[in-house]
Amino acid sequence: MAQKAIRGVAVVLFLLVNTFYFWQGAASFFMFLFMFLLFVVLSVLLVAQVGKAIIERFGDRRRLLTVAILCIVLGSAVYAPLGLINYDALQGDDMLVAEREGVAGCLTRLRLKTNGKYLKTVGCFGVTRHKGNYTIVHDTIFFDKGATHDKMMHDLAIVRRDTIFGDTLMRLYYADDTDAYEMRITQNKLVPLKQD
Numbered sequence: 001m002a003q004k005a006i007r008g009v010a011v012v013l014f015l016l017v018n019t020f021y022f023w024q025g026a027a028s029f030f031m032f033l034f035m036f037l038l039f040v041v042l043s044v045l046l047v048a049q050v051g052k053a054i055i056e057r058f059g060d061r062r063r064l065l066t067v068a069i070l071c072i073v074l075g076s077a078v079y080a081p082l083g084l085i086n087y088d089a090l091q092g093d094d095m096l097v098a099e100r101e102g103v104a105g106c107l108t109r110l111r112l113k114t115n116g117k118y119l120k121t122v123g124c125f126g127v128t129r130h131k132g133n134y135t136i137v138h139d140t141i142f143f144d145k146g147a148t149h150d151k152m153m154h155d156l157a158i159v160r161r162d163t164i165f166g167d168t169l170m171r172l173y174y175a176d177d178t179d180a181y182e183m184r185i186t187q188n189k190l191v192p193l194k195q196d
Helices: 002-018 028-055 059-078
Strands: 095-103 108-112 116-124 127-137 140-144 157-160 167-175 181-188
Touching: 002 028, 002 059, 028 059
Parallel strands: none
Antiparallel strands: 095 108, 095 181, 108 116, 116 127, 127 140, 140 157, 157 167, 167 181
């Protein structure tokens, strides 16, 4: 019975780690702590199970199955702590990536994909994602917020090269605003640059 419970908890940890992308958000900090606690408990159980298997001279097949499952789950969690599947890559290649780091290590990342979709991820005391479509007219990128009318997403962006610092910048604007929210472009396969 204990062997089945250990294998069940290991499978739960494996599923939590590999679906982390979908449930990131306000509760992600607490889920991360829960997963870390599971990882520590399963690591201790692995050592205990290996010790018992050595004492039994590797005769109990159920214990060996438990040890194998624990090794696979804990090994995959160490190898890929955000999951074995890269869900961002499944949405298409990045054509343009822009980032801005704010206070307290908060990071905003905007990715424009090859399929005409954007993904804006804001990581600050939790992770928030905004998705939609974009279109390009000359040097301006227009964001379609869709039916959600997402107030956190800007209406348009202009890509420029800063002549003073040499950085490539994306300046995001709301339709009725003149103040820009600047992001540094880390990858650009999309928009030809103009000097500012």
